[in-house]
Amino acid sequence: MQTHMHLNENQRIAAQYKDAHILVLAGAGTGKTLTIMARAAYLIQRGVDPGRILLLTFTRRAAREMIDRLYLSIGKSARDVTAGTFHHFCLLTMRRMSKQFGIQEYTVIDREDQTDLMKLVRANFLKKKVIFPHASELIKIYSYARNTNIGPMKYLKKHTDHDEDTMKKICIVFKEYDKRKEANRYLDYDDILHRFAKKLHDDPAIAEKLRGLYDHILVDEMQDTNPLQWLILDGLKEPSKLFCVGDDAQSIYAFRGADFRNVHSFRRRVPGAVVLRLEDNYRSTQSILDVSNWLLKESPLNYKKNLKAKRESGDKPALIDFETEFDEAKWIADDLIKRHETGASWSDHMILTRTAWNSRTIEAILVEKNIPYVFIGGVGLLQAAHVKDLLCLVRASISHYDELAWIRYLTLWPKIGDITASRAIASMKEAPNATEAIHVMKKQFKTGQKIAEGPKLIQKYINEPAKALKAGARFLDPILSKRYNKWMSRKKDFNLLEQLAERYRSLLQFIETYTMDPISTTEATRSEGKDCVSLITIHSAKGTESSVCYIIRAEPGMYPYIRSLGEEDEEEEERRILYVAMTRAKDELVLTRTGTRYGKTVFHGGAVGSYFLATLPETLVESQSEWEGVFSASENSKNYGVIRPRKRYQ
DNA sequence: GAAGCGTTATACTAT
């Protein structure tokens, strides 16, 4: 990282550009974040009210970090800048104008709830057993179609090969899903953007108001915004000025509707926009960039990227082979300990993983060896079954429309399954208010009195989330302790939850925050600023950096990921994922791979399927094999078997 | 008909 707010010429020109919409094309490590912050600082110093600056980032973590850094540079006024993700910003704004947006009493639901709701709709729609996409697949299709602003039918025709009849049925199911969602007063992630964008474009009075909120909109990771997000920027951009920063080579969210080409069309979309470039890399050594550059050059797409280091050439990246993921994990843990003993901080190390579950082995070893770490990405604390049980009790207490929460809560009780629960909930829907609804529900069951106690308990503490959770946890304890093995270790999560909740003024706010920004258990436990190793998915690692980076499981079937094989667009996205991973490293890059694929040892001969590192020139890395008795690392890559594309899910 | 239990299959990325 460059010294604080010390800008090079191009960064300075970008940060201080006047009166224009600006796109900054900034390669990895060229000081993207620094330039955005310098822009904010410059604007504020020139007299712009910080409250009239909107900073849109990709994760809430990124927003927090930027505001913290801005605080160090310009002080208190940094806190007045609105910073967050598109979803966060849109929801916040809609909550402030909840009457105009008609979202009072609405509950935000996550992907899992979306899928569960879709399951109900799907089951209702299908008479008998027919071949029909699963709920998770339906949600994926619908979400993608909405984020790219194309109709579901158009999407289905373009991306699947279902027959006409099935496609029509799928579209009907989507309509049913919408209806059910509305009846439950749910907002899914896509609704948050969609409702906002719709008002912005269809309601001139509200649009006028929204456009007047900010003078400057700064957007990080522009390459990963999708067409729906673009509608939002487009609607807000006059008289506000856009300052967008991105890099096509780091676009890794196509599955969410982003298109890496979208930064190229910026000038067409925004007439008169100025496009600037940052090309000097301050982050990494040249040896790390050499491998990264090589990877992009191998692509059939022309990224026109050749990162040049401002730093020394440094050590060559290492490529190390292991027989099993267990060996790999142990080696990394020992390497970390060695480095720590010679004076390095744990926090100088980042372990990058393609998939969240791939990190399980290494996580176990880190725990075993007492290496402090934080896991970022993947499944959250709030997804654990027992935590969901408690949160659903809370949700049910807040909203009597919340069908999923009620089903979950009611089915915790003996002799109540989903069918009985659904019936009771259907009768509740008629009730005019929450109190009446609970009264109606109570009468359905012999144990009704006891069942109704839970929500009543929670309702007492609507504005004291920690107390509500404590009361809820105590209330559910007898049921949950019977339900789960190892209950004592699960129960600990409730204390953690209570601690988190203390920071919030209402239950609604607490639930909403963590629904939109799920965190892992280690992330919740870690005290701020603690020295620890980061174990992180590459998708979550965007925008971060570390002195030493380990990219684990860099074997065939992983880069490109096995499911993308055969689809050029998808394989190229996988290339960018690996590129993002490599360019996080400042001083040392260690690629490790195993001979295990899906639990089986792979060392049969034959041609290599699509595997990026198969053609990696030996001069670019130091190869090493910890796989005793087997061929050397360089031979190794040639001896991996053919990888065939897995049958695609329809 | 519905609940509940035990067995088996299964894993990408995320707001």
Add this chain to the structure above:
DNA sequence: ATAACGCTTC
């Protein structure tokens, strides 16, 4: 770890 499924019990 959990969802899905088949089977048994109420």
